[in-house]
Amino acid sequence: MGEYALHVDHLSVTFHTEAGSVEAVRDVSLALKKGEILALAGESGCGKSVLCRSLVKLLPAYAAITSGTITVHDTDITAYTDTQMQALRGKTIAMVFQNPLTTLNPSMTMGAQLREALIRKEKLSRQEADERAVELLHLVGISDGEHRLHMLPQAFSGGQRQRCALAIALAASPDILLADEPTTALDVTVQMQILDLLKHLRDVMGLSILFITHDLGVVARLADRVAIMYAGKIVEIGTADEIFYDARHPYTWGLLQALPSAVGPGERLQAIPGMPPYLAPPPAGDAFAARNPYALAIDYETAPPFFSVSPTHEAATWLLDPRAPKIPQPAWLQKRG
Numbered sequence: 001m002g003e004y005a006l007h008v009d010h011l012s013v014t015f016h017t018e019a020g021s022v023e024a025v026r027d028v029s030l031a032l033k034k035g036e037i038l039a040l041a042g043e044s045g046c047g048k049s050v051l052c053r054s055l056v057k058l059l060p061a062y063a064a065i066t067s068g069t070i071t072v073h074d075t076d077i078t079a080y081t082d083t084q085m086q087a088l089r090g091k092t093i094a095m096v097f098q099n100p101l102t103t104l105n106p107s108m109t110m111g112a113q114l115r116e117a118l119i120r121k122e123k124l125s126r127q128e129a130d131e132r133a134v135e136l137l138h139l140v141g142i143s144d145g146e147h148r149l150h151m152l153p154q155a156f157s158g159g160q161r162q163r164c165a166l167a168i169a170l171a172a173s174p175d176i177l178l179a180d181e182p183t184t185a186l187d188v189t190v191q192m193q194i195l196d197l198l199k200h201l202r203d204v205m206g207l208s209i210l211f212i213t214h215d216l217g218v219v220a221r222l223a224d225r226v227a228i229m230y231a232g233k234i235v236e237i238g239t240a241d242e243i244f245y246d247a248r249h250p251y252t253w254g255l256l257q258a259l260p261s262a263v264g265p266g267e268r269l270q271a272i273p274g275m276p277p278y279l280a281p282p283p284a285g286d287a288f289a290a291r292n293p294y295a296l297a298i299d300y301e302t303a304p305p306f307f308s309v310s311p312t313h314e315a316a317t318w319l320l321d322p323r324a325p326k327i328p329q330p331a332w333l334q335k336r337g
């Protein structure tokens with residue numbers, strides 16, 4: 001068995017819309033190691049959700065994987081049929097989303113929903129399913145499970161609903177969890193609790209977690225490694241420390257500078273000026289060039305390859321080419337390192 005739970009190689013996904021073909025994911029290669037938490041971060045619209053959904057083939061009919069492969073535990077699933085994917089979803093790969101109410105049925109008690117998942121996926125008897133449902137609620141931090149099983153989702157708080165959605169996702173003991181902005185709708189304290197829960201689940205179940213977020217602040221608490229995405233591409237990847245203390249891509253600098261922790265008292269937060277490009281078709285060269293204060297002439301012509309910074313850290317920016325002018329990391333980042 002290899003070291004990866006899941007990996008994608010040169011994956012591209014296109015939406016065929018009336019306005020033209022939108023290349024939402026462009027030549028992405030990414031590997032999720034067994035038992036790690038990998039965060040995929042970037043601004044809204046950069047392609048995080050499309051990448052995540054393409055891994056489990058939950059794309060609309062007018063979207064297509066146009067190239068690349070998806071491998072789960074050494075098996076190439078790129079050409080899997082709907083029936084094969086249904087067997088894989090839940091059993092091997094589970095998903096949780098920003099809004100747990102998209103997963104939870106408002107008119108069924110939590111117990112009935114958990115039981116339904118357990119009977120369908122795990123072929124348990126009703127009594128076994130009830131016992132397991134209480135165990136699952138306990139696992140996700142909901143005590144008094146016997147009592148709570150009789151309640152409808154609306155009787156639970158936002159954070160507890162997300163815990164319940166996690167319990168349903170984990171019903172069939174998957175080993176890969178794709179979490180698409182699962183804490184975005186929650187207030188800060190509850191967000192932190194759910195992040196701690198995800199870490200706990202990784203530790204006790206050995207889950208491999210791909211965590212999608214637009215908020216790098218959330219990532220600092222959770223991730224082992226971080227991949228930064230911009231305009232459909234991964235632009236930098238490294239350990240959490242490498243991304244937070246030694247980022248090399250100007251886009252990552254921009255994201256870090258937009259974090260409250262980057263500014264001192266009385267200083268203003270700095271959002272990255274400008275907008276991400278429209279991807280029908282994508283711009284020539286580096287898609288970040290138009291917003292990049294350090295853009296070189298070559299950025300407008302040729303997309304940069306990845307340059308290695310360390311064995312675990314690489315970034316796709318021409319600034320790392322040995323021929324490029326030496327641009328120092330921003331002073332505020334150097335102070336952190």
Ligand SMILES: Nc1ncnc2c1ncn2[C@@H]1O[C@H](COP(=O)(O)OP(=O)(O)OP(=O)(O)O)[C@@H](O)[C@H]1O
Nearest residue numbers: 015017022024043044045046047048049050051214
């Ligand atoms: N249903 C769709 N139809 C057409 N284009 C789409 C569709 N969904 C996504 N896209 C395109 O794919 C791009 C990436 O969208 P995606 O939802 O993956 O972004 P994201 O990074 O997850 O942002 P957010 O955090 O806002 O969900 C969008 O900018 C859009 O151009």
